[in-house]
Amino acid sequence: MTDGPxxxxxxxxxxxxxxxxxxxRQIREALMSGRFQPGQKLTIRGLAEALGSSPMxxxxxxxxxxxxxAFEVTETSRLRVRLMTVDRLREIRDTRVALEGLLAEKAxxxxxxxxxxxxxxxxxxxxxxADEVDVSRYLWTNFAFHRRIYAVAQAExxxxxxxxxxxxxxxCFALVAPDKAHLQRSMEAHTRIVxxxxxxxxxxxxxxxxxxxxxxxxxxxxxxxxxxxxxxSVSGGKRA
Amino acid sequence: MTDGPxxxxxxxxxxxxxxxxxxxRQIREALMSGRFQPGQKLTIRGLAEALGSSPMxxxxxxxxxxxxxAFEVTETSRLRVRLMTVDRLREIRDTRVALEGLLAEKAxxxxxxxxxxxxxxxxxxxxxxADEVDVSRYLWTNFAFHRRIYAVAQAExxxxxxxxxxxxxxxCFALVAPDKAHLQRSMEAHTRIVxxxxxxxxxxxxxxxxxxxxxxxxxxxxxxxxxxxxxxSVSGGKRA
DNA sequence: ATATTTGATTTGTGATCACATATTGAGGCC
DNA sequence: GGCCTCAATATGTGATCACAAATCAAATAT
Numbered sequence: 001m002t003d004g005p006x007x008x009x010x011x012x013x014x015x016x017x018x019x020x021x022x023x024x025r026q027i028r029e030a031l032m033s034g035r036f037q038p039g040q041k042l043t044i045r046g047l048a049e050a051l052g053s054s055p056m057x058x059x060x061x062x063x064x065x066x067x068x069x070a071f072e073v074t075e076t077s078r079l080r081v082r083l084m085t086v087d088r089l090r091e092i093r094d095t096r097v098a099l100e101g102l103l104a105e106k107a108x109x110x111x112x113x114x115x116x117x118x119x120x121x122x123x124x125x126x127x128x129x130a131d132e133v134d135v136s137r138y139l140w141t142n143f144a145f146h147r148r149i150y151a152v153a154q155a156e157x158x159x160x161x162x163x164x165x166x167x168x169x170x171x172c173f174a175l176v177a178p179d180k181a182h183l184q185r186s187m188e189a190h191t192r193i194v195x196x197x198x199x200x201x202x203x204x205x206x207x208x209x210x211x212x213x214x215x216x217x218x219x220x221x222x223x224x225x226x227x228x229x230x231x232x233s234v235s236g237g238k239r240a
Numbered sequence: 241m242t243d244g245p246x247x248x249x250x251x252x253x254x255x256x257x258x259x260x261x262x263x264x265r266q267i268r269e270a271l272m273s274g275r276f277q278p279g280q281k282l283t284i285r286g287l288a289e290a291l292g293s294s295p296m297x298x299x300x301x302x303x304x305x306x307x308x309x310a311f312e313v314t315e316t317s318r319l320r321v322r323l324m325t326v327d328r329l330r331e332i333r334d335t336r337v338a339l340e341g342l343l344a345e346k347a348x349x350x351x352x353x354x355x356x357x358x359x360x361x362x363x364x365x366x367x368x369x370a371d372e373v374d375v376s377r378y379l380w381t382n383f384a385f386h387r388r389i390y391a392v393a394q395a396e397x398x399x400x401x402x403x404x405x406x407x408x409x410x411x412c413f414a415l416v417a418p419d420k421a422h423l424q425r426s427m428e429a430h431t432r433i434v435x436x437x438x439x440x441x442x443x444x445x446x447x448x449x450x451x452x453x454x455x456x457x458x459x460x461x462x463x464x465x466x467x468x469x470x471x472x473s474v475s476g477g478k479r480a
Numbered sequence: 481a482t483a484t485t486t487g488a489t490t491t492g493t494g495a496t497c498a499c500a501t502a503t504t505g506a507g508g509c510c
Numbered sequence: 511g512g513c514c515t516c517a518a519t520a521t522g523t524g525a526t527c528a529c530a531a532a533t534c535a536a537a538t539a540t
Contacts (some may be wrong), residue, residue: 018317018493020303043521056494059522060303063260067304069400076502077258077522088397094346095398098338106334157328157408158335160309161401168397258523283491296524299492316532317492 023051024061031070031081032166033139034173040081042071068164084172086221092165093217099162100146100213101206104193106153108202115152116197122148123194130183138183139173145190149197172220175227186215263291264301271310271321272406273379274413280321282311308404324412326461332405333457339402340386340453341446344433346393348442355392356437362388363434370423378423379413385430389437412460415467426455 027047030036048058062079065071071079107115122145129138143166150159189212196204267287270276288298302319305311311319347355362385369378383406390399429452436444 020493045521054495055522056496060300060493063300064304064307067307069397078502087394091395091397094342095339095395095401098342099335102334102338154327155331155335157309157331157405161335161404164401165397260523285491294525295492296526300523318532319492 018057019053020057020060023047023053023057024064026051027061027065028070028167031065032143032170033136034170034176036081036171037174038081038083038171042079042081068167070167081171082168084168084220084224086224088168089172089217089221089224092168093213096162096165096213097210099158099165100150100209103150103153103155103158103162104205104209105202106155107149108197108200108205110152110154111197111200112152115148116194119145119148119197120194123190126190127187130180130187133178133180133183135173135176135178135183142190149193169216169220172223175223176219182219186212189215258297259293260297260300263287263293263297264304266291267301267305268310268407271305272383272410273376274410274416276321276411277414278321278323278411282319282321308407310407321411322408324408324460324464326464328408329412329457329461329464332408333453336402336405336453337450339398339405340390340449343390343393343395343398343402344445344449345442346395347389348437348440348445350392350394351437351440352392355388356434359385359388359437360434363430366430367427370420370427373418373420373423375413375416375418375423382430389433409456409460412463415463416459422459426452429455 036042042062044055044059044062047062048055051058062071066073066079070082072082073079122141126138126141126145129141147159147163150162153159189208192208193205193212196202196208276282282302284295284299284302287302288295291298302311306313306319310322312322313319362381366378366381366385369381387399387403390402393399429448432448433445433452436442436448
């Protein structure tokens with residue numbers, strides 16, 4: 001009461017972030033950028049300690065992520081980062097084509113000039129990351145690029161579904177090696193996306209997005225079978 | 241040790257259901273079948289008392305459902321059942337067409353005879369519910385019918401995405417009145433779906449599913465604008 | 481009578497505790 | 511040496527408590 005009750009009424013601009021939300025975003029981001037290994041086991045208390053928090057927010061963040069199918073839940077309620085199989089990868093690929101193709105077509109109809117400018121800018125940033133073969137930076141710019149395009153479509157729920165599928169691809173990225181040729185090849189698809197958007201060509205945008213997704217899925221599929229062969233050839237190792 | 245250590249090793253077939261899972265399913269089911277009004281406010285303690293449980297499992301179930309966008313979260317972290325708008329309904333319609341069309345096509349490729357038998361059976365059950373104008377029974381059989389078809393496609397993640405969109409349609413059903421003509425009309429689409437499946441006609445199955453979804457969306461859209469007009473015409477009432 | 485403020489209640493969040501079960505590792509028996 | 515048993519530890523779940531913030535209602539002032 002003594003120190004100016006009129007000024008600064010508690011002034012809390014620090015955002016309405018609950019601890020749980022922060023933990024949730026951190027784990028989600030870690031998953032999407034491949035900082036967890038497929039098959040890795042996660043414990044509530046372990047993550048709580050790693051994040052400098054108490055078990056409670058971590059527990060609830062993990063349950064939210066489990067609800068999104070990000071983890072495999074053992075019969076004893078233990079959580080494990082899901083492994084990717086070729087079947088699941090194919091499913092994700094097909095559904096991504098359907099969803100992201102739809103969003104790309106819708107985006108064309110609503111696209112404004114400033115949207116295209118920002119999208120082009122993100123595409124350039126991605127090109128730089130590709131030139132420098134900075135894989136993690138490339139990944140994030142890639143997400144931002146697609147997110148920015150789809151945001152134009154104003155389809156909140158569909159966007160959430162798409163991000164959920166991205167979440168499932170994440171752990172795979174822990175396996176990809178820097179490969180300049182691959183990065184440049186995937187930039188071709190991105191350039192075609194931008195061109196189609198600029199031309200207001202819905203079908204072209206859908207086709208370019210489809211190519212991008214198919215290409216990425218093909219690369220990951222090759223990586224998966226290569227890893228499987230490597231694993232089975234050293235099956236005398238510690239783990240089955 | 242005394243009572244037969246070999247027989248019945250603790251024999252716990254009672255399912256690994258946690259309280260939270262039960263609460264989650266109950267609330268989800270209530271949402272999908274329209275037992276919550278759009279805009280209804282939900283409190284943790286209130287639901288806990290209604291379900292005869294402690295606040296803890298309810299809290300976590302609600303957070304999982306919030307993560308699926310089933311609720312609107314106010315800036316003060318209070319939960320409210322989302323309202324349906326024509327824009328959101330259009331988005332849900334378009335994305336459902338994309339996702340369920342894909343699943344229907346995939347289902348055709350993997351369909352076995354016993355699948356078709358069960359699907360036909362569910363379609364007949366739905367017909368009975370339609371004849372008796374039992375809306376709530378019709379709704380549930382309808383869900384089971386589509387779920388059973390898409391299950392053939394073996395696309396776990398995509399199926400989860402579809403169910404999530406169904407979840408968003410749920411509260412709208414609290415508004416639909418029993419209307420035999422509408423039910424019978426929507427049964428025509430279902431019959432066509434079964435016929436297309438029996439003929440192993442992927443494109444036909446997709447078309448029939450699309451019609452079904454579009455028809456339902458149209459009905460709900462009409463209902464929404466009718467309700468909006470009714471609400472605005474009594475704007476002298478208690479609430480804005 | 482209306483608007484504002486103030487106090488009481490409700491509510492969500494996070495921490496700590498209790499408990500049942502699962503996992504792990506060491507030790508003993510064949 | 512290999513396999514089983516059993517104790518010790520780790521882990522998820524649920525309950526209770528504490529607290530800050532928001533909501534609601536009554537009471538006061540204008």
